[in-house]
Amino acid sequence: MKExxxxxxxxxxxxxxxxxxxxxxxxxxxxxxxKRLTFAPPIWYDVLVGLxxxxxxxxxLGVAGLVxxxxxxxxxxxxxxxxxxxxxxxxxxxxxLSNERMAxxxxxxxxxxxxxxxxxxxxxxxxxxxxxxxxxxxxDTMLPGLGGGRSVVYRLVLYxxxxxxxxxxxxxxxxxxxxxxxxxxxxxxxxxxxxxYAQALGVPYYDYSHVNSPGPLPVV
Numbered sequence: 001m002k003e004x005x006x007x008x009x010x011x012x013x014x015x016x017x018x019x020x021x022x023x024x025x026x027x028x029x030x031x032x033x034x035k036r037l038t039f040a041p042p043i044w045y046d047v048l049v050g051l052x053x054x055x056x057x058x059x060x061l062g063v064a065g066l067v068x069x070x071x072x073x074x075x076x077x078x079x080x081x082x083x084x085x086x087x088x089x090x091x092x093x094x095x096x097l098s099n100e101r102m103a104x105x106x107x108x109x110x111x112x113x114x115x116x117x118x119x120x121x122x123x124x125x126x127x128x129x130x131x132x133x134x135x136x137x138x139x140d141t142m143l144p145g146l147g148g149g150r151s152v153v154y155r156l157v158l159y160x161x162x163x164x165x166x167x168x169x170x171x172x173x174x175x176x177x178x179x180x181x182x183x184x185x186x187x188x189x190x191x192x193x194x195x196x197y198a199q200a201l202g203v204p205y206y207d208y209s210h211v212n213s214p215g216p217l218p219v220v
Contacts, residue, residue, distance in 0.1 A: 024099050026170050028156075028197050037200050039158075039170040040101040049099070056089025102158075102168060104128060106200055115166065124165060132159040133204040134170070136194045137213040138183045149178045154187050154209060156194045157216050167216055170197070184209035 026039045102113040109128040116122050139153040156171040171193065175186040184191075187209040198205035 025172055026101065026168075028170060028193060030200070034200065035105070035107055037104045037106055037197065038102070039168070040103075041099065052088050056085045056087075100168065102170070104201065109202070113165070113168070115168075126164070128201055128203070130161055130164055131201060131203045132161045133206055134158050134194055134198040134201065135206045136187065136191055136209045137216065138187060138209040138211070139215055140183060140212045149176045151176055152183060152186060153215070154190045155216065156190060156197070169217060182210060183212060 024041055025045060027042050029038050029040070030036070031038060100114055100116075102111055104111045106128075111126055111128060113124045113126075114121060115124055135157045137155045137157055139155070141151045141153060143151040152175055154173045154175065155169050158168045158170050160167070171190065173190055177183075177185040184207075191207055191209060194207070195205050
């Protein structure tokens, strides 16, 4: 994929932050004949988070009723189920509080973004003219991949001019590539999507998938 413009490397506008929660898997999706572009978790992810919360609450409230069947030792079964319910609820809550998303109105050239982690989440609004560019990055995880290859993570990262907003990983895909092949050997499909997103947003697109880049949101 041909680069547009010039990528300035470390001197580009970056608002770094650590990620205390999960790196939510976002996906780009066009809505209404290219009128809107959203970056949000896939439907299955939102459903899974909802099921975790629902199961945890339901199980926690229904422990007494379930053990009344006397199929297991009530005390042991109730304690086990309660621990499971708490664990599943916390997992769902952690995923929900780590959730980020962004909706772009391509005609009005505006965006609305849910940003932040935990209770510190905030809703920000702005113009697409504030965006600096979309960058495709590759990270060699140094882990073995399928079939004896190596595991690589590809990310599409959106930056704001002057670090007005923290960067946003709009897509993340893990893959496996054969040994002794370029790092971007498996980045073709994501590179095409990234170029299409950048065109729709009206921002420069930079393909740096041929070099190893660390995760832009370090997890703590």
